[in-house]
Amino acid sequence: MHLGRIKGTVVATMVAEGLEGVRLLIVQPLNRELKPKGGMIVAADALKMAAPEDLIYFVASREAALAMEETFVPVDHAIVGIVDELHWSTGEAVE
Amino acid sequence: MHLGRIKGTVVATMVAEGLEGVRLLIVQPLNRELKPKGGMIVAADALKMAAPEDLIYFVASREAALAMEETFVPVDHAIVGIVDELHWSTGEAVE
Amino acid sequence: MHLGRIKGTVVATMVAEGLEGVRLLIVQPLNRELKPKGGMIVAADALKMAAPEDLIYFVASREAALAMEETFVPVDHAIVGIVDELHWSTGEAVE
Amino acid sequence: MHLGRIKGTVVATMVAEGLEGVRLLIVQPLNRELKPKGGMIVAADALKMAAPEDLIYFVASREAALAMEETFVPVDHAIVGIVDELHWSTGEAVE
Amino acid sequence: MHLGRIKGTVVATMVAEGLEGVRLLIVQPLNRELKPKGGMIVAADALKMAAPEDLIYFVASREAALAMEETFVPVDHAIVGIVDELHWSTGEAVE
Numbered sequence: 001m002h003l004g005r006i007k008g009t010v011v012a013t014m015v016a017e018g019l020e021g022v023r024l025l026i027v028q029p030l031n032r033e034l035k036p037k038g039g040m041i042v043a044a045d046a047l048k049m050a051a052p053e054d055l056i057y058f059v060a061s062r063e064a065a066l067a068m069e070e071t072f073v074p075v076d077h078a079i080v081g082i083v084d085e086l087h088w089s090t091g092e093a094v095e
Numbered sequence: 096m097h098l099g100r101i102k103g104t105v106v107a108t109m110v111a112e113g114l115e116g117v118r119l120l121i122v123q124p125l126n127r128e129l130k131p132k133g134g135m136i137v138a139a140d141a142l143k144m145a146a147p148e149d150l151i152y153f154v155a156s157r158e159a160a161l162a163m164e165e166t167f168v169p170v171d172h173a174i175v176g177i178v179d180e181l182h183w184s185t186g187e188a189v190e
Numbered sequence: 191m192h193l194g195r196i197k198g199t200v201v202a203t204m205v206a207e208g209l210e211g212v213r214l215l216i217v218q219p220l221n222r223e224l225k226p227k228g229g230m231i232v233a234a235d236a237l238k239m240a241a242p243e244d245l246i247y248f249v250a251s252r253e254a255a256l257a258m259e260e261t262f263v264p265v266d267h268a269i270v271g272i273v274d275e276l277h278w279s280t281g282e283a284v285e
Numbered sequence: 286m287h288l289g290r291i292k293g294t295v296v297a298t299m300v301a302e303g304l305e306g307v308r309l310l311i312v313q314p315l316n317r318e319l320k321p322k323g324g325m326i327v328a329a330d331a332l333k334m335a336a337p338e339d340l341i342y343f344v345a346s347r348e349a350a351l352a353m354e355e356t357f358v359p360v361d362h363a364i365v366g367i368v369d370e371l372h373w374s375t376g377e378a379v380e
Numbered sequence: 381m382h383l384g385r386i387k388g389t390v391v392a393t394m395v396a397e398g399l400e401g402v403r404l405l406i407v408q409p410l411n412r413e414l415k416p417k418g419g420m421i422v423a424a425d426a427l428k429m430a431a432p433e434d435l436i437y438f439v440a441s442r443e444a445a446l447a448m449e450e451t452f453v454p455v456d457h458a459i460v461g462i463v464d465e466l467h468w469s470t471g472e473a474v475e
Contacts (some may be wrong), residue, residue, distance in 0.1 A: 001361060201466070
């Protein structure tokens with residue numbers, strides 16, 4: 001899984017079968033310092049409650065579909081947790 | 096899923112079983128500013144209606160095959176939505 | 191799928207079960223200008239007829255195995271089409 | 286599989302179905318010299334006993350879920366072994 | 381599949397279920413000139429006979445597990461062939 005932050009929403013009326021009603025959010029992957037890392041991705045919101053600027057972690061590839069109610073959907077990134085806190089072995093706590 | 100723009104078409108008569116009749120488009124992946132990001136990929140058009148220069152999002156790996164009518168096909172990138180609008184948490188709307 | 195060009199052949203007598211008799215070719219992935227992009231990969235020839243210097247497209251990961259006659263084989267890249275022509279939305283035709 | 290070192294823990298109360306009770310650790314992937322390579326990832330602890338600063342190896346993608354007790358969970362990285370020693374063909378032994 | 385060279389061995393007593401007795405080798409991926417390309421990976425030896433410094437090719441992701449005797453194991457890279465010779469379309473033969 002990777003850490004990311006919710007940055008926006010995708011609106012699309014023309015979608016493949018299985019994607020009707022699936023909430024798609026734009027996610028910025030983050031590095032350890034919670035700074036942007038690489039390009040934005042579009043992820044399905046498996047929690048149905050992620051909000052703009054939330055710190056989340058997402059799952060990629062086939063496992064993303066497993067997070068959805070209907071698992072045989074063409075989804076390759078899904079938001080599966082909202083982070084409360086990160087603890088580092090160096091003792092710091094973040095967010 | 097990743098954002099991309101349709102840039103062309105692939106014509107091939109010699110194809111593996113399961114790929115006969117599948118429409119293959121050349122897609123340029125895009126970043127947040129909707130500028131090209133990385134190299135072109137060849138994606139199957141699961142919507143059967145994506146047009147040149149359309150802003151779309153595509154799914155990769157095993158999930159791509161799930162977007163097709165016949166799901167046990169050797170397809171690893173599929174176009175699964177045509178974007179109407181993108182909303183950013185900063186308040187901007189794009190396209 | 192990705193565009194590539196056949197650059198060579200791999201000869202191996204010691205192979206894992208399921209790979210006996212599978213033709214393995216060395217493929218150079220290509221970018222839009224059909225110039226080399228990234229390192230060579232070894233792909234199974236699902237068409238059984240790709241020839242040196244052919245412009246082809248290949249599929250990666252689990253989908254590669256789906257292109258083979260026997261689908262539960264340890265294959266992660268397969269050549270699934272020989273390109274006749276590429277059409278760009280800018281109007282150019284290549285190859 | 287890839288080598289990595291345990292660097293921290295993720296605390297999240299809002300998680301997707303199947304992730305309740307799964308221990309999530311922050312892992313720094315390592316190179317041959319056991320120096321950091323690329324960004325941190327979040328991995329499920331399939332061993333349930335990896336400790337901060339342990340040298341481990343993790344598995345990615347669909348195989349990660351196979352390491353869990355419940356295999357149809359949205360997990361794409363799992364810690365599957367704690368390294369005792371590495372032997373190089375040059376004769377060195379590390380850790 | 382990718383070309384690589386065996387560079388070492390991983391010793392681990394604490395492993396996830398399904399990995400007991402699986403031989404894990406350190407592999408250096410190679411480019412066309414058979415020079416190192418990217419970081420080392422840890423791969424299961426599906427042939428059970430790869431030796432230090434052997435030129436091999438390995439398979440990644442779900443297909444890696446398909447190369448093992450027991451296929452539902454958390455393995456994402458497996459050595460599936462020992463290379464005898466490589467032939468290039470330019471006429472050279474290597475190794």
